[in-house]
Amino acid sequence: MQAEFDLIAYLSGLVTDEVIAAFNSYLAALVLLAMLIIISKWQGLGIGSKLVVGTIRGTAQIILMALILTQIFEFDNIVLILAVLAVMSLFAAYTARQNLDEIPGVFATALPGILVGGLSVMTIAWLLGVVELSGEMMIPMGGMVIGNAMNISALVIDRMWSNAQKQRGMLESALALGATAYQATELTIREAIRTGLLPNLNRYAALGIVTIPGFMSGLIVGGASPIYAALYQVIIFIMIFLACVIDALIVSRRFLKHMFNENLQILVPFPNK
Amino acid sequence: MTHLLELRNISMKFNDTVLFAGFDLDLEINETVGITGPSGSGKSTILRIVVNLLTPTTGTVLFKGVSITEYEPRELRRKMILVPQEASMFPGTVRDNLQWGLSIHKLHASEGKLESALEEVNLNCDCLDDIAGNLSGGEKQRVALARALLLEPEVLLLDEPTSALDEKSTLMVESAIGSIIAERKIGVLIVTHNPAQAKRFTDRLVKITGEQEGK
Numbered sequence: 239m240q241a242e243f244d245l246i247a248y249l250s251g252l253v254t255d256e257v258i259a260a261f262n263s264y265l266a267a268l269v270l271l272a273m274l275i276i277i278s279k280w281q282g283l284g285i286g287s288k289l290v291v292g293t294i295r296g297t298a299q300i301i302l303m304a305l306i307l308t309q310i311f312e313f314d315n316i317v318l319i320l321a322v323l324a325v326m327s328l329f330a331a332y333t334a335r336q337n338l339d340e341i342p343g344v345f346a347t348a349l350p351g352i353l354v355g356g357l358s359v360m361t362i363a364w365l366l367g368v369v370e371l372s373g374e375m376m377i378p379m380g381g382m383v384i385g386n387a388m389n390i391s392a393l394v395i396d397r398m399w400s401n402a403q404k405q406r407g408m409l410e411s412a413l414a415l416g417a418t419a420y421q422a423t424e425l426t427i428r429e430a431i432r433t434g435l436l437p438n439l440n441r442y443a444a445l446g447i448v449t450i451p452g453f454m455s456g457l458i459v460g461g462a463s464p465i466y467a468a469l470y471q472v473i474i475f476i477m478i479f480l481a482c483v484i485d486a487l488i489v490s491r492r493f494l495k496h497m498f499n500e501n502l503q504i505l506v507p508f509p510n511k
Numbered sequence: 512m513t514h515l516l517e518l519r520n521i522s523m524k525f526n527d528t529v530l531f532a533g534f535d536l537d538l539e540i541n542e543t544v545g546i547t548g549p550s551g552s553g554k555s556t557i558l559r560i561v562v563n564l565l566t567p568t569t570g571t572v573l574f575k576g577v578s579i580t581e582y583e584p585r586e587l588r589r590k591m592i593l594v595p596q597e598a599s600m601f602p603g604t605v606r607d608n609l610q611w612g613l614s615i616h617k618l619h620a621s622e623g624k625l626e627s628a629l630e631e632v633n634l635n636c637d638c639l640d641d642i643a644g645n646l647s648g649g650e651k652q653r654v655a656l657a658r659a660l661l662l663e664p665e666v667l668l669l670d671e672p673t674s675a676l677d678e679k680s681t682l683m684v685e686s687a688i689g690s691i692i693a694e695r696k697i698g699v700l701i702v703t704h705n706p707a708q709a710k711r712f713t714d715r716l717v718k719i720t721g722e723q724e725g726k
């Protein structure tokens with residue numbers, strides 16, 4: 239009885255004028271989503287249903303996460319923080335799999351890459367004193383690092399798979415000369431890592447001029463000194479790059495198991511289009 | 512008696528469709544055997560089976576009397592090199608392409624050796640520094656041959672080496688293959704659509720049809 243009463247009070251306490259205003263903006267933004275869906279239908283992009291499901295699921299997820307975050311931000315224990323980041327990694331690997339549903343082994347390939355890449359970078363950053371041990375700093379930073387690791391995992395896997403389909407002849411020529419799985423795909427891997435890092439490298443180069451990153455804005459809005467916020471933004475980029483590279487190295491090597499069997503025969507099917 | 516290469520009772524099924532069955536073939540050292548058959552009959556598939564790029568549904572392939580499954584795939588493919596139907600160039604120059612085949616086996620060739628490899632395939636183009644992808648079809652095919660020969664294989668498997676070429680390039684590639692057969696102590700298995708070409712090169716011709724070879 240007591241708990242129930244508290245919950246209702248808690249929930250109604252959440253609905254402030256500010257929330258009502260944000261909800262109105264949210265509804266208005268659905269017009270933009272509708273435009274997007276119409277363009278997708280019209281151009282045959284085939285992303286309409288992904289967008290709708292993504293919006294519904296994403297909204298629920300992020301509201302829940304925001305509520306949980308206020309609790310987690312209080313954490314100042316490295317084990318607890320890493321546990322939260324590990325759960326985020328699990329979810330990131332699952333997301334990568336959902337978006338590459340025609341490719342086998344995505345979850346099992348991406349998870350170790352994201353986990354090792356994300357958690358090792360966060361741990362090293364903490365040990366070096368780059369980030370302070372607080373949920374408020376480490377969870378959002380870790381989230382960005384993990385999100386970027388997720389993207390590059392998906393990109394590396396997708397590239398390796400589609401190149402094996404498009405350039406099957408080259409792959410076969412390499413294997414026919416006695417190449418290992420890694421040797422046969424080395425160039426694709428390097429190209430995929432570079433392509434995967436490019437958007438962030440561009441953002442990095444235009445930092446502060448074209449790119450006003452959310453993390454920095456958040457810190458400033460939250461009352462931090464602009465210089466403190468700016469320095470942290472550079473730090474977060476460096477951490478993202480390192481995590482992405484570690485992730486891509488792990489993912490690209492582990493994914494070879496799903497492209498070739500132990501006799502070094504190609505497992506990738508012909509494209510069915 | 513042990514043959515250099517022996518295919519015994521090979522059959523291949525893809526998704527319940529039998530492509531061919533009961534295929535046999537022997538190849539000796541210093542011998543050139545042709546494989547012909549209609550398009551889609553499974554000629555390329557046979558060459559892939561020989562180097563363990565595909566596993567046959569039934570049957571065995573013996574290289575020097577030992578089943579190919581006993582060999583480490585990379586070692587097998589160094590001794591028996593398949594030059595696929597469309598000779599793919601790797602990124603980079605002709606030199607990069609020639610060295611790449613060697614480097615995967617931790618080998619490296621001198622400049623002189625690269626040049627004589629190109630000479631052996633009648634590619635007197637002074638093109639070591641050219642981008643391989645920009646060469647003509649006939650030149651690419653010969654670079655692919657040179658790339659394979661640098662590894663000194665004991666068996667060369669050629670999949671329609673001239674099917675994509677015009678008459679002039681065909682003659683150039685043919686004369687390159689001719690001199691390889693004459694000068695190297697190797698066995699050559701060559702898939703060809705072209706009966707005249709088969710006559711020019713091969714000691715024997717094996718037809719692949721739904722049924723059996725017509726001797």
Ligand SMILES: Nc1ncnc2c1ncn2[C@@H]1O[C@H](COP(=O)(O)OP(=O)(O)OP(=O)(O)O)[C@@H](O)[C@H]1O
Pocket residue numbers: 525530548549550551552553554555556557596
């Ligand atoms: N990995 C594979 N999976 C499924 N089907 C395959 C596979 N490889 C080949 N096939 C099918 O087997 C048949 C024979 O292919 P193959 O390339 O061996 O024929 P081919 O005799 O070399 O033909 P061509 O003269 O046109 O080169 C084709 O119908 C092809 O689609």
Ligand SMILES: [Mg+2]
Pocket residue numbers: 554555556596670
């Ligand atoms: Mg063929």
